[in-house]
């Protein structure tokens with residue numbers, strides 16, 4: 001039933017340049033003008049995936065926090081999570097294949113996955129504000145159509161919205177499969193939860209300065225601001241989506257995290273609550289400037305600990321016997337890990353960089369909180385937990401039913417499919433509001449160790465291989481002993497190196513007791529790598 005001549009026509013219309021690409025941790029990502037053939041072929045493979053699973057699949061066109069001239073494409077699996085790993089190879093093969101070999105590649109995918117080709121593929125498609133996004137989205141549609149699949153265009157949207165809609169289409173109990181349905185679920189639970197904690201506040205201010213990275217997150221917040229403005233006044237900045245080169249330029253969550261300074265146009269108002277989203281609104285950073293003009297960052301580690309602390313208390317109040325754990329990566333600050341284990345006494349595990357690894361590990365808990373230090377994260381809840389909450393909601397103990405109500409509303413405020421800056425913002429604001437905290441109270445939970453990150457350009461980054469969740473190097477064999485020796489000469493020193501999954505470089509991370517020492521350690525390790 002497959003019409004290979006239709007697929008071939010697309011291969012000819014969008015010829016592959018003389019360069020192979022790889023489906024990395026964030027899908028395909030490169031200069032936008034090198035992507036025409038990629039999105040066509042990804043459309044084809046995503047359609048096959050949909051036929052295999054007999055479920056809807058998502059396609060998101062975005063390059064997140066990258067410069068406006070880049071773009072990329074990611075495939076979303078039926079439950080709204082990232083594409084299963086075994087398929088990354090299939091899609092990479094098809095994207096890199098020549099006109100003479102694609103038919104064989106596609107047939108082999110069909111055979112090895114026992115795909116019934118009489119099924120119609122069903123795709124949901126979303127894109128960000130980049131100037132190239134709509135064009136690439138239309139080519140992706142051609143790819144899907146070449147296999148007779150159907151496409152529902154969500155259009156301009158954040159990455160987490162697309163993930164959410166795919167999940168709801170395949171699992172209607174999760175919510176209504178539309179952008180309105182998404183806002184409705186998150187904001188309704190937020191309003192109800194807010195009302196539960198509506199006491200007089202001394203410390204929590206209802207005002208935030210918001211940096212939208214001049215991307216799609218700014219549109220989201222403009223809408224949200226109209227809905228919840230009576231609770232949180234949102235002062236919108238970096239919301240110009242009409243000027244392409246402003247996207248992520250000196251603003252956004254990635255800029256704030258890596259530069260550790262204020263983005264353009266956010267006022268240095270002492271102690272004000274400042275928030276940034278990244279270009280596709282799946283990452284978030286909180287920060288503030290103190291009266292001495294010092295910059296303070298509250299990153300993914302901080303959000304994970306804040307959420308764990310809050311939820312741990314609620315599950316105790318609800319008398320629920322469930323497991324709670326935090327998943328981090330090697331980038332998590334050493335003092336956050338110490339705080340989680342020693343003070344919170346919550347389980348913590350460390351996995352490789354990349355959302356799919358964190359998400360997978362978090363599934364092991366009834367409440368799995370995962371965050372990368374860079375601000376990408378969410379919470380996932382087991383079915384067992386959801387069922388237990390229902391039982392507690394009808395308990396005759398008022399304290400228990402109240403805690404169960406809080407938890408149940410909290411669950412509905414979370415986008416469990418993927419890190420979601422809006423959902424994370426609502427969570428953090430709810431907790432700060434409930435605790436009557438400002439950012440400096442939140443920051444007091446623990447002191448971070450100063451850290452420094454560096455990039456090293458090498459001939460072949462894949463010569464470096466790692467183990468132990470990227471915390472130790474396996475090859476080149478002589479490297480790790482040298483790193484160990486160097487680290488041991490720094491108080492509270494910790495460092496690791498890993499090849500980047502998104503750029504042709506090796507990344508270096510170092511922590512030490514002072515900023516100067518962290519910088520020095522990062523530099524010395526970089527020299528070892530070079």
Ligand code: 16G
Pocket residue numbers: 025026353354355356372374376499500501502503507
């Ligand atoms: C991708 C990942 C992100 C990770 C980053 C690391 C997803 C959706 N995104 O952007 O989680 O932090 O890669 O990049 O998984 P790196 O390998 O270049 O350090």
Ligand code: ZN
Pocket residue numbers: 064065278279280281282283
């Ligand atoms: Zn992003």
